[in-house]
Structures are given as C-alpha cells and as structure tokens.
Amino acid sequence: MNGQVSDILAEDARGWVIRLQDSAFADWDGFADWLERDPAHLAAYNAALETDEAMAGLFSLPPAPVTVPVVEPEPVTARPSRRLFLISGGAIAAAVAGVIGWASLDSGPGMRIEYATRAGERREVALADGSKMVLNGATRVAMLDKRHAELIEGEALFTVRHDAADPFIVRTGDVTLEDAGTVFNVVRDATGLRVSVAEGAVIYQPQADAVRLTPGDALSVAGGAKPEVTRTVTTDVGSWRGGQLVYRNATLERVAADVSRNLGVRLRVGKGTEDIPFTGTISTQGGPGAVIERIAALTGTRATRAGNGWMLDTIDGAPR
Amino acid sequence: MTSLASTSGLQRVLESERPRLLRFLAARGAGDDAEDVLQDLWHKISGAEARPVADPVSYLFRAAENVLRDRQRASLSRDRRQHEWQDLANSDDSPQGERVLIARQRLREAEQTLLALGPRVDQVFRRYRLDGLGQAAIARELGISLSSVEKDLQKAYRALAQLKDKFDAE
Numbered sequence: 001m002n003g004q005v006s007d008i009l010a011e012d013a014r015g016w017v018i019r020l021q022d023s024a025f026a027d028w029d030g031f032a033d034w035l036e037r038d039p040a041h042l043a044a045y046n047a048a049l050e051t052d053e054a055m056a057g058l059f060s061l062p063p064a065p066v067t068v069p070v071v072e073p074e075p076v077t078a079r080p081s082r083r084l085f086l087i088s089g090g091a092i093a094a095a096v097a098g099v100i101g102w103a104s105l106d107s108g109p110g111m112r113i114e115y116a117t118r119a120g121e122r123r124e125v126a127l128a129d130g131s132k133m134v135l136n137g138a139t140r141v142a143m144l145d146k147r148h149a150e151l152i153e154g155e156a157l158f159t160v161r162h163d164a165a166d167p168f169i170v171r172t173g174d175v176t177l178e179d180a181g182t183v184f185n186v187v188r189d190a191t192g193l194r195v196s197v198a199e200g201a202v203i204y205q206p207q208a209d210a211v212r213l214t215p216g217d218a219l220s221v222a223g224g225a226k227p228e229v230t231r232t233v234t235t236d237v238g239s240w241r242g243g244q245l246v247y248r249n250a251t252l253e254r255v256a257a258d259v260s261r262n263l264g265v266r267l268r269v270g271k272g273t274e275d276i277p278f279t280g281t282i283s284t285q286g287g288p289g290a291v292i293e294r295i296a297a298l299t300g301t302r303a304t305r306a307g308n309g310w311m312l313d314t315i316d317g318a319p320r
Numbered sequence: 321m322t323s324l325a326s327t328s329g330l331q332r333v334l335e336s337e338r339p340r341l342l343r344f345l346a347a348r349g350a351g352d353d354a355e356d357v358l359q360d361l362w363h364k365i366s367g368a369e370a371r372p373v374a375d376p377v378s379y380l381f382r383a384a385e386n387v388l389r390d391r392q393r394a395s396l397s398r399d400r401r402q403h404e405w406q407d408l409a410n411s412d413d414s415p416q417g418e419r420v421l422i423a424r425q426r427l428r429e430a431e432q433t434l435l436a437l438g439p440r441v442d443q444v445f446r447r448y449r450l451d452g453l454g455q456a457a458i459a460r461e462l463g464i465s466l467s468s469v470e471k472d473l474q475k476a477y478r479a480l481a482q483l484k485d486k487f488d489a490e
Contacts, residue, residue, distance in 0.1 A: 014477050018470075020385070022454050028344055028381040035347035042349045048481070049389075052449075055480040058427045059450055061420075216431075216446070231442055233431040235424065248435070 006044075013044035017052050114142040117154070120264020122241070130161040131168060136240055138261045144171075154261060155187040157238035162200065175221070178203040184213075185238045189261070191254045192222035198237035245282040252276040252299055256312065259295065263288045266309025273301050273312055330365045333376045334358070341384055350388055360387045426487055433479050437472075444469055445476035 016034065019025050035041050117123050119138040126132055128146045135141060139154025149158070151172040160168040160179040168179040172188045182200035187193065195202060196218040204211040204219055204227060211227055213219055218232040236246040245258050253274040256267045265288040276299050284291055292310050296303040301312040334341070338358065345354035361383055434442040440462065447453045447461070448469075455469045462469075 010481070011474075011478070014481065015474065018448075018473050018477055020382075021449065023382075023452075024454050024456065025382075026375065026378045028378065029340070032344045032347040042347070046349070046392075051481050051484050052477065055430060055484055056449055058423060058430050061423055061427050231435070231439060231446075233428065233435065235428045235431070248439075 009040060009044045010048065013041070013048035014052075016045055017048045112142055112144055114140060114152075116140045118264060119261055129163075129168075132159045133157065134238070134241055136261055137264055151186050151188050153188055155185065155189070155240070155258075157183070157185045157241065159183045160200075176205055176207065178206045180212075183237065187258075189257045191251070191257050192220060194218065194220045196232050196237045198234045240284070243284045245284060246280075247282070248279050250278050252278055252295075252301070252312065255282070255295060255299075259284070259288075259291065260309075263291060265292075266307075267292060268306065268309060268311050270301075270311055270313035272314050273299075276301065330376055330380065331362065334362060334365065334380055337377055337380060341380060344381060345384060345388060348385070348388055349392075353388075353391065357384060357387050357391065360391075430480060430483060433483050434476055437475050437479060440464075441472045441476050444472040448473055449476075 012034070016031060019027070020031070035045065115123065115125055115133075115135060117135045117137050117139050121137050123135045124132065125135065125141075127143070133141065133149065134157045136155035136157075139156055140152040141154075141156055142150045142152060144150060147163075147166055148169045149156075149171070151170055158168070158170060158179070160182045162168075162179060162182065164180075168182075170177040170179075170186060172186060172193060175193060177184075177186065177195060180201035180203060182202055183198040184200075184202045185194075185196045185198070187195075195204060195213060197213045197215050199215055201215075202213045204213060209227065211219060211229065213229065215234045216231050217229055219227050219229050221227045230248070232248065233246070236244075239246050240258070240262055245255070245262065247255060251274060253269050255278050256269045259265070259282070260267045262284050267288075278295075278299055280298060282291065282295060282298075288310070292303045292312070295301075296312060299312070300315065302315050304311050304313065341358060342354050345357055350357055361380070364383065364387070365380075431442075434445055444458055444462070447458045448455065453461070455466060455473070459466045459469045
C-alpha cells in the first residue's frame with residue numbers, strides 16, 4: 001500500500017545498521033532519537049538487522065567441497081619398483097604419469113615424480129600426505145617431495161592438508177606459493193601466472209614480496225610486471241572441473257589459452273584481438289566448435305578453422 | 321585516543337550514564353528488560369580483565385546493544401519466521417546436504433550481486449562487513465572519500481536486502 005514510505009524507512013533503517021557496525025560509531029543519542037520518533041522505526045531497524053545477519057551469515061559458509069572429479073581417474077595402478085628411480089627423470093615421468101596417488105611409493109628425499117596430462121584431459125591425484133591435486137589439460141606437475149610440488153606448465157587445483165610446521169609449497173617458474181590451509185588454483189601458461197584462492201590462505205613469494213591471498217583473492221602476474229590482486233567469487237575457483245570458465249575482465253588471449261588447455265584444441269587469437277576484454281562464464285560443454293563459436297559471438301570476433309586448430313579474428317580485419 | 325578507563329572506571333561511567341543508557345534501551349525495544357540488560361552489562365564489565373577502553377561511553381552503548389541483541393535473539397529465535405532460513409545459512413550438515421547446496425547457491429548469488437555493483441562496491445562491502453574495518457580506514461586504504469564509502473555500502477546492503485526478499489519469496 002505505502003510502498004514508497006516503507007522503502008524510505010527501510011533505507012533509513014539500513015543506514016543505521018550500517019553505521020552501527022563501524023567501531024567508531026558514537027551517535028547513540030541520535031540513534032535513540034530516531035527510534036523514538038516513530039514506533040515503526042524500531043520494527044524497521046530489527047528487520048534490517050535480521051536481513052543483515054542472514055546475508056552476512058551466508059558469507060561464513062564453509063567453502064564448497066572439492067570432491068567432484070569430472071573425469072574418471074584412469075584405472076592404472078602401476079607400482080614402480082625401486083630400481084625405476086635409477087632411470088633418468090624423463091623416463092620416470094613417462095612411467096609414472098599414469099599413477100593415481102603414490103601413497104604406495106617410497107618417498108625418499110630427492111625423489112621426483114611427474115604427473116602430466118594431454119590437452120583436454122583431466123587427472124585427479126591423491127598425494128601421500130592426504131592433500132590432493134586436480135590437473136587440468138596440458139599440465140605438468142612434478143612432486144619433489146610429499147609437501148613440495150612444481151607446476152611446470154598448465155593449471156592445477158590444490159586441496160592441501162594444512163600443517164603449519166611443514167607448509168605445502170608450490171613452485172612455478174621463479175615464484176613460490178606457500179599454503180596456509182587451503183584450496184587454491186594455479187595457472188601457468190603463456191599469458192603468465194594466476195593464483196586464486198577458494199579457502200584458507202596462500203602466501204605468494206613468502207621469502208620476497210610476500211602477498212597474502214585469502215578466499216576470493218585472485219593474483220595475476222604477466223611477464224615481469226608486479227603482481228596484481230583482484231577479487232573473484234570463491235565458488236568459481238576451480239570451476240573448470242565442472243565445465244565452466246569464469247572470467248572478469250580477462251583478455252581474449254587468456255581465454256583462448258584456457259580453452260586450448262580444457263578442450264584439447266589449439267585456439268589462437270589474431271592480431272588486434274588479444275586484449276579484447278571478456279567478462280562472463282563460458283561452458284566448455286558441447287564440443288570445441290560450438291564452444292569457440294560461442295566465444296566468438298560473445299566477444300564480437302570471428303572464429304575460423306586454422307590448420308589443425310581454430311583462430312579468433314576481428315570481424316572486419318582479416319580477409320575473407 | 322581519548323580518555324582511558326579501567327574496568328572499575330567503566331563501572332563508574334555506567335553509573336553516571338545510566339539514564340542515557342536506559343533511555344537508549346527503552347527506545348531499542350528492551351521494555352521491562354532494560355534494567356536487566358544494564359545488570360548483565362555491569363557483571364560483564366566487572367568480570368572482564370582491566371584493560372583500557374578508548375571512548376568508554378560509546379563502548380558501553382555498544383555493549384548494551386550487544387547484550388540486548390543476544391537476549392532478543394535467544395527469546396525470539398525459536399518461533400522465528402526466519403528461523404529456517406538462518407539455519408540454512410548456518411547449517412553445518414554434511415556438505416552434500418541439500419540445505420547446504422541451497423545456501424551455497426545463495427552465497428554465489430550474493431557474491432554475484434555484489435560484483436555486479438562493481439569491484440569497488442564489492443571490496444568496500446567485504447572490508448567493512450566481513451573484515452570489520454571502519455569506514456575511515458577503508459577510505460584511506462582505497463584512496464576514496466568517506467562519502468564514497470558510505471554510498472558503496474548503501475548500494476551493497478540495499479542489493480543484498482533485495483536479494484534476501486527474493487530468497488524469502490522462493
């Protein structure tokens with residue numbers, strides 16, 4: 001009936017809820033004055049308070065479980081014998097790449113086991129210490145010891161069993177990431193390094209710049225530039241496992257790199273399209289052709305077959 | 321930075337501010353409980369270890385507000401219309417539980433609602449409501465004016481209230 005009036009009242013009540021949350025709030029008499037002015041004010045304030053607590057309560061939800069492998073692990077259960085470790089690193093990598101988990105392996109110091117996926121492939125790896133990693137396509141991760149991983153290239157989601165005395169370390173390039181109890185996603189590809197945190201905290205470069213990343217933080221470094229931290233949605237961290245690529249202001253070049261890794265298809269971007277910004281969600285379902293056409297439509301580019309892959313070009317730029 | 325008061329000092333302040341506090345509690349809907357709230361408060365500040373408090377008057381008002389909220393929450397929560405909804409948000413059932421899934425979906429919507437208002441609004445809201453930073457500190461941190469912080473917060477809280485109305489209608 002009096003929607004106008006109650007909207008204004010609701011706004012006023014929210015205003016008091018907001019102000020009171022500031023530890024510097026001191027206008028208690030002003031607040032009492034407002035409450036006394038009309039009995040409806042108290043009811044409006046209590047309603048606003050309840051709304052605020054309910055919504056803020058959502059943000060304290062425990063993070064989403066990360067037990068949704070999209071691809072069935074390969075039923076390979078190779079148990080390499082000890083003599084295998086005498087073979088060169090590359091051969092070990094090839095021999096052990098199919099192993100799911102290595103709890104059965106001796107984990108002496110200096111042992112290195114490499115896990116690799118082809119583009120379009122996924123692999124979940126249970127680590128000896130109870131931690132877990134999920135490798136996206138075109139990814140190589142080496143375990144240097146049971147608490148020390150090296151992301152050589154590609155993308156992996158780490159769910160780490162936290163131990164303050166023995167932090168889990170991920171190295172990639174010259175960057176060190178140290179977990180502080182964590183679910184986090186790391187990408188290393190031609191466009192640079194990206195780290196996003198779903199749960200707990202990760203310390204980027206603990207020995208040097210030491211940037212602490214908390215849930216919802218997304219750090220990116222391109223080339224030799226300084227790391228840049230932006231916000232993401234915690235439930236979107238690692239969403240590639242569910243067939244969704246979520247972006248906020250990403251370059252088309254980065255989208256193309258992700259699509260190539262996820263779909264196992266070579267997608268390149270033409271001159272002048274690399275920096276086209278993209279915000280939104282891309283489903284990786286429905287076959288590479290359909291996915292790439294969708295991206296083209298969303299970014300105002302044109303998709304063409306190029307050799308054994310695809311190319312995104314400006315609509316008016318390239319010939320044909 | 322203002323006056324410092326030890327615990328016994330706080331009790332003295334409570335005595336001298338009793339009329340103001342009672343008036344506040346009455347306006348705040350404490351009814352007959354206003355005296356009891358002050359009694360609770362008195363015990364709280366005598367039980368606490370002596371530590372300096374900046375702005376003891378404001379400290380007492382806030383403490384009174386908190387005591388009152390706790391009491392109202394305890395007496396109302398059982399037959400609250402929102403009860404089920406809040407349970408949902410605070411549920412620690414198995415992660416597979418349907419309720420948790422709904423709550424997660426709602427969290428996702430809430431996060432997207434905030435992001436849709438722009439990254440700065442999202443950041444201001446999180447720093448203020450979730451991290452507990454003051455408005456002045458946020459303005460300094462982001463290099464924006466205090467009134468920009470206020471406006472961002474109003475936008476964020478308004479959008480979340482609208483989202484909650486939508487949830488309640490579902």
